[in-house]
Amino acid sequence: MTPKELRYVLAIQEHQNLSKAAQSLYLSQPALSKYIKNLEASLDVKNVGKRLMLTAVHKNTVFKLGCGLFLDACREVARNYPDITLETVVVDTFAMKMLMKPQDYDVVVTTNMFGDIPSDEAAELVGGLGMAAGLCVGPDYCMAQATHGSAPDIAGKGIANPFAMITSKQMMLSWLGEKKRDPQAVQAAREIQEAAEAVLDDKSVVTPDLDGGNGAAIRRLLA
Secondary structure, three states: OOHHHHOOOEEEEEEEEEOOEEEEEEEEOOOHHHHHHHHHHHHOOOOHHHOOEEEEEEOOOOOOOHHHHHHHHHHHHHOOOOOOEEEEEEHHHHHHHHHHOHHHOOEEEOOHHHHHHHHHHHHHHOOOHHHOOOEEEOOOOEEEOOOOOOOHHHOOOOOOOOHHHHHHHHHHHHHHHHHHOOHHHHHHHHHHHHHHHHHHHOHHHOOHHHOOOOHHHHHHHHO
16 A cells, blocks of 8 residues: 555535634545545445445535545445345434444444544443544555554553553454454464453452552553
């Protein structure tokens, strides 16, 4: 993949001409094929046939053309997966529905402009940002990245939750194992997942955000 291919399909440009006036531009490159490749990569996972609902989150009530291009890509990809039902939801409506019935959603896709909103909201539903693993997947490469950012104010105190970082790497190993057909990577990912789940069951070593508090035990566990 060349640097040119790694450019964002969506971009925001802003400028301010007057002290009390600013203008924001929402840019969407005419690159339907890039949308389709990335969407297919997100669906091309093991047992994809078991996932019945693909939800496309957008704001075409405002960005009719920009979000319209995104929805066109979603519909085109959905045609290749007859076992999957595609639904489209405006981002503010989706934010409400996810809080009310998160179990109704399997795979959610959206643009970079809106993605941070439902991802942080979903993190709170599962215990906070410390529990929210993340994997950025493209057609050829992936990057493990926990949803949260850095937290230098609690560094060295033994209270930061490492679950998201550990399970992000677990997801990366699983992706690599499936893509490269490497059974050792798949097994390693499975063992990391099982170990993480075992730690959650053992309340003696969980972090304060999960009602734990034994910083010394956590530091020993991670050593």
